[in-house]
Amino acid sequence: MTTTSEKKKKTTDSGGKKRHYDVSFYHDWCKACGICMAFCPQEIILADKNGKPEITDPDRCVGCRFCELHCPDFAITVSERTPGRRKNDA
């Protein structure tokens, strides 16, 4: 179990570089309840035209996984972004 302060440390301690996360929404299972949008500490999850969540600025995600833990429909996956294998992947 990591506390908030540990998590904050974690996001920066890999050589001083910020860790990046990708959040994927499985829209087929999403019911647009709005929990992820309301509780996101960075307030980066926004509603698209159908009321379903989308992230336009994924670099600001701190990887707290609140949305993943509280999604009643198993529709959110947060994963740490791994660097691309080839240079031109980025």
Next chain:
Amino acid sequence: MVIPAQTLRHSFLRHNKKFPHVWCPGCGNGIVMAALLRAIYRLDVSKDDIVLASGIGCSGRMPTYLDFNTLHTTHGRALTFATGVKLARPSLNVVAIMGDGDATAIGGNHFIHAARRNLNLTAIIINNSIYGMTGGQYSPTTPFGARSTTSVYGHIEHDFSIAELAVTAGASFVARATVYHAELMDRLIEQAMRKRGFAVVEVISNCHVQYGRRNKLGGAVEMIRRFKEQAVTVSRAKRMSAEELEGKITIGVLKDRELPISTEEYKKVRQRARASRGGKV
């Protein structure tokens, strides 16, 4: 330990069931289901060694989506079926999933006596203060003055605390969480499943469709935000007066004690009976 939702989806959900599930958008039952799966994932036992029993109600739908040995039983009888399974096969991990009406009204008698008997079971009780599926009638946990379809002018009866009832009835382990505290919830469920003895986890959940709407508590987001404001941990609650605790929800482990377990005591009775007959079976 981080357990991605993807892992839970692929290893524990029944793939032949229709998803998304039947619960309303924002229903706490889905959050409880995910917490239960994370707890089971951490326990690291075979899927064949887990039995889930549920009664009737929204919570009763939960085992039908999950790929374990599951029983969807009659109203209030989740614990009786679970008792039968446990007595026949004491090695299995048996979890009964119930709602507040299911556990304390229709199955109230079964609940207190299962706690008194102290079988090695886990009971997860999702408390949303109302009968959600049948149309919003009041349940034993509907607060005084609250509105429901059967108490249109305000409820005239008083509610009781499920966790305190379980402590008094003699359960070995009693804990409480809310759906806002999802990580705490999965730790408590894991602890309850590891506990030898009757373990109860009460989860305060939101029914914004039947309860929140009639009592002007807002939608799922507003109700879950209210749980965050109302919750106080056990250690903090000890330092607070009764007036301060009014309207608060105490979360954490409320009771953890060692008591003799029914199946093991029964084994001793069998041994004593055999010994008294000169060791013959």
